[in-house]
Amino acid sequence: MDDRELLKVVTEIVGRENTIDDCAVVPCGDQLMVMTTDMLHRTTDFVEGMSDWQIGWMSAAVTLSDIASMAAEPKYLLIAVGLDDWKSLAGVMQGAQDCCRRYGAAIIGGDIDHHGELTVVTTGIGLVDRNRIVRRTGAQPGDLICITGTPGQAQAYLEGYLQYEQALFEPQPRVEEGKRLGMGGVSAMMDDSDGIALSLYDLASVNDCGFSLDSAKLPRPARIPGDQARELALFGGGDYELIFTLPPRRHPVEGVSYTIIGTTIEGNGVLIDGLPLEKRGYQHRW
């Protein structure tokens, strides 16, 4: 059983509409409020060598990334910290606070608990105008498939390319890019934290179109042998780039650096160079 199968259990209880996007969406005055929560903990998410500050930073960053992927502006963060050692608290809180400040959000609440394993749960709240929000749904055949930055760097660190430490330890959520992409009229968006392949399968499962990649266009981490770089870019997890679809007439979106890596097509599924793309990436296994 993997995360996506467990999600089905949840969907049956809370309904499908609340499990499609990276964030829940509710009205807030004239605007929309987006909300998301993420649980991270030592064994699974915090790599050996990370400082408490980096653990706090990453915990905030993954949540701000979900908000960015809806084209929303992060406003507030609540943080629950389960501590195996109380001496970690100041570092974790400072890292989360610095990340929030960097991206315009504020920590407004939290909880502290003693726990057998360092566990951090961040809940992020953002605001977005009703006509600017971007969801996972909305892609149309003929849209461009695009991605910010260079995917695969976080996983590259785990495979021994230590120059990519910062990509994994201090992810930079694409908050400003997300807002500009919302204004620029992208049709569907999510972050690629589980890797490009799984992200595209997620998009394919909620849109009435297929996704066709051109491997030659895929940005890859530099100074890594070709096959491995391609593997990392497609299947590596732990990145927080934005992957999105864009009607060709809206290209280019001003002020955002991104790469066109394919187009959406009639039909369904995910192809690379015309062949089915393997459906694998970062998933917890039970």
Next chain:
Amino acid sequence: MDDRELLKVVTEIVGRENTIDDCAVVPCGDQLMVMTTDMLHRTTDFVEGMSDWQIGWMSAAVTLSDIASMAAEPKYLLIAVGLDDWKSLAGVMQGAQDCCRRYGAAIIGGDIDHHGELTVVTTGIGLVDRNRIVRRTGAQPGDLICITGTPGQAQAYLEGYLQYEQALFEPQPRVEEGKRLGMGGVSAMMDDSDGIALSLYDLASVNDCGFSLDSAKLPRPARIPGDQARELALFGGGDYELIFTLPPRRHPVEGVSYTIIGTTIEGNGVLIDGLPLEKRGYQHRW
């Protein structure tokens, strides 16, 4: 080092204003939005014998209680579940869902993770009119000190009075009472989840008045010897009653059942029958 000392570490980083009340408060259109997050886990919070459903119910209830204590209306819940056994998921989610439905809220998002210990983090969001919100601050000398329900029942179960199982396993947050108390003009409020004594010390620390209890007026769990019942009512944790101060001219608040247990006085501190009340109750120790 206890929870309240750890809170000082947090206060230095995120600022004091966000650590006083049970919830953070932010504007949302014409209203105020209150938000709170709680981490519960097997070792510390889920008593042996609780079902998965009860674990989910309790996890939602503690968060809804924080919202109730601000006189707000619970609207949304996000729930992050760290599972040591995926078979627990459906029960936990159903319990949380049933509790939310009972009190008018909806689960709108969440996260699932594999974890060495069952850990549930609930984040609750509520709405309240600007002129109805009640905070921990606002008490004035001469106010009545009041409490809903009968404190000490949850702790009574832990001390062998098994008839109080439901109080501990399926707490009923005072959502309707909270809203009516807000409309009824109470001056300060919180829930008593750490026990009456610590709750009053918390209120005393943020108000410019003292709190004087009359032990004869204190409701106590029935069919328990007198001294033990008094001890449970004052120092027992795990209840989710509302403890509040009320200007005498606003008494009685219509439609809410509560007991007057004392009055606020000039000065500071917490007294019972004229003597200082011991400052102890439910606190994690490190």
